[in-house]
Amino acid sequence: MSSNDLPTTTAIANQLSRVLWKIHELEATLASYDATHAESLEQRLVQYEELVSQMRDMLKRGTAGVDTLHSEETQRNTLAGRKVPDGLVRALDAGINPDEYLRETFKACRRDNQISKGKCEALQLLFSNLLADAGGVFPEEAAEYRQLLGM
Incomplete structure (x- = not known):
């Protein structure tokens, strides 16, 4: 995906899933933390920060083109144009x-x-x-x- 492409709902969901998994790993590391785990914790924190940064960029690209994006996937996942009785x-x-x-x-x-x-x-x-x-x-x-x- 180039930097100008708008993210799909699936890509956002996958990225969010990776962020949540990384949070789970961090919680597990912190639950059994001692000084020997410092390097592992630091690596996981760096990975977490990268994932969150990627997620933030993805969401910024997604909101920048909301007015111009009319793909089937976007219309399928919203209530726009649908009437609820x-x-x-x-x-x-x-x-x-x-x-x-x-x-x-x-x-x-x-x-x-x-x-x-x-x-x-x-x-x-x-x-x-x-x-x-x-x-x-x-x-x-x-x-x-x-x-x-x-x-």
Whole structure:
């Protein structure tokens, strides 16, 4: 990666993982520290400082190009351009499990779908009944209308 390239989320995560591992090594060294470990501690501190410096540089490069960076990875890892349903936010604030919210929302959508389906079927039945009644009163016009509809 050149100095002008913007860091990816994966690169930042890997660098952060290395920094955290180095912190763990430092803690282990300090937990059992005695004078014989001085050189090892100094080496680990230098390595830690280098990792933190690299991380700082990486983050500076990342924030410098935030406005111009529109890669798929960046968009995938942010909420920019995405809308969160208000009902979900209210449910989370109320302490409801998101899975339970999804289940209830699905049930409500299915119920509404069945209601809409029933209304469509009722309108189709009304149409066919009206056409049948019109055929009894105006047979020629009804036949012409059916022909125009392709029935």
